[in-house]
Amino acid sequence: MIQTAVCRKATVDDVDFLYDLIQGYAESGIMLPRTKEMLREQADTFVVAEIDGRIVGCGALLRLGADLVEVRSLGLDPEYKGQGIGRKIVEMLELQARELGVPKLMALTYEVAFFERNGFTVVNKEIFPEKVWRDCIHCKKQHNCDEIAVLKRLD
Numbered sequence: 001m002i003q004t005a006v007c008r009k010a011t012v013d014d015v016d017f018l019y020d021l022i023q024g025y026a027e028s029g030i031m032l033p034r035t036k037e038m039l040r041e042q043a044d045t046f047v048v049a050e051i052d053g054r055i056v057g058c059g060a061l062l063r064l065g066a067d068l069v070e071v072r073s074l075g076l077d078p079e080y081k082g083q084g085i086g087r088k089i090v091e092m093l094e095l096q097a098r099e100l101g102v103p104k105l106m107a108l109t110y111e112v113a114f115f116e117r118n119g120f121t122v123v124n125k126e127i128f129p130e131k132v133w134r135d136c137i138h139c140k141k142q143h144n145c146d147e148i149a150v151l152k153r154l155d
Helices: 012-027 036-045 085-100 112-117 129-134
Strands: 006-009 046-051 054-065 068-076 104-109 121-123 148-153
Touching (some): 012 054, 036 046, 046 085, 068 085, 085 104, 085 112, 104 112, 112 121
Parallel strands (some): 068 104
Antiparallel strands (some): 121 148
């Protein structure tokens, strides 16, 4: 049975869930790991999806420059994939980007089809030096990155 998810801004109380979900993806090499301390400091950048009070997904928005934000740490409890919850999270993050007046939304992903269904197009990741210098320098895949860059223009 498909249930309706409600998205909301994350709070510091959500850090344990965020950590557990992101850690699972990080152990699979799909996401960069985040410490609980990092997540506490960045909790206000996250959106969570809840069903009946249970958090089932998350995503964050990171400002990379005056005209660019990144969708990052987008993940779902595997039990809830395919129910439109990821789309709801991305829509809320997109709304936040629009409220900030930022015209470009990007992500690095292995789930290209998901992002294409949500209005993103594949681009060359080298057009995002802001991302490369902020996060990629800390990634073990830095010189052999297999993620795909996607971009959505909001203007």
